[in-house]
Amino acid sequence: MLDQEFERIGGRLFLEGLVGASFGNMSVRAEGGFYITRSGAYLDAREMPVFVPDGGEAPDGASSEYRVHRAVYRAAPHRAIVHAHPVHAVAASFNTDSIKPIDSEGRIFCPEIPVVEGEPGTDEIAQNVSEALRNHPVTIVRGHGTFAASETLDEAYIYTSIAEYACRILLLSGRLRRVL
Numbered sequence: 001m002l003d004q005e006f007e008r009i010g011g012r013l014f015l016e017g018l019v020g021a022s023f024g025n026m027s028v029r030a031e032g033g034f035y036i037t038r039s040g041a042y043l044d045a046r047e048m049p050v051f052v053p054d055g056g057e058a059p060d061g062a063s064s065e066y067r068v069h070r071a072v073y074r075a076a077p078h079r080a081i082v083h084a085h086p087v088h089a090v091a092a093s094f095n096t097d098s099i100k101p102i103d104s105e106g107r108i109f110c111p112e113i114p115v116v117e118g119e120p121g122t123d124e125i126a127q128n129v130s131e132a133l134r135n136h137p138v139t140i141v142r143g144h145g146t147f148a149a150s151e152t153l154d155e156a157y158i159y160t161s162i163a164e165y166a167c168r169i170l171l172l173s174g175r176l177r178r179v180l
């Protein structure tokens with residue numbers, strides 16, 4: 001069931017501190033559109049996500065960032081997206097336009113994490129994130145959070161976790177000391 005799957009992944013995001021309060025959102029592709037978490041929903045609560053069609057207006061209740069998700073699905077054949085607010089990834093994003101992990105998992109699974117600009121709810125963020133996710137599994141919107149896209153919610157969550165871990169290592173190792 002979709003609501004259980006969203007709850008399971010949302011629980012993991014909370015457990016690792018990748019989101020707080022009612023921030024973040026997730027979606028999965030479906031026939032003619034995608035299912036996305038509700039606006040203001042706690043990601044670890046069991047709630048049925050909202051269906052957003054590929055074109056036209058989104059229904060009331062859909063996450064306000066549905067435009068970013070729609071743009072990502074249009075630009076590449078991804079099937080699931082996780083948007084989170086991981087602290088170290090956001091801190092690292094002020095320092096560079098491209099993060100190069102130095103830890104083993106980061107180097108293997110996301111050797112380059114692009115950092116993009118864009119205020120929430122704008123066309124700019126939708127365009128920049130969808131462009132970055134055409135060739136990378138995860139990107140960071142500067143000062144805001146991560147967007148990860150893949151085949152499944154599990155994979156998109158894992159990329160989010162790997163990106164946060166990589167940024168934490170970079171900051172703790174002193175490679176990004178300038179921002180601290």
Ligand SMILES: [Zn+2]
Pocket residue numbers: 023024083084085144145
């Ligand atoms: Zn956000």
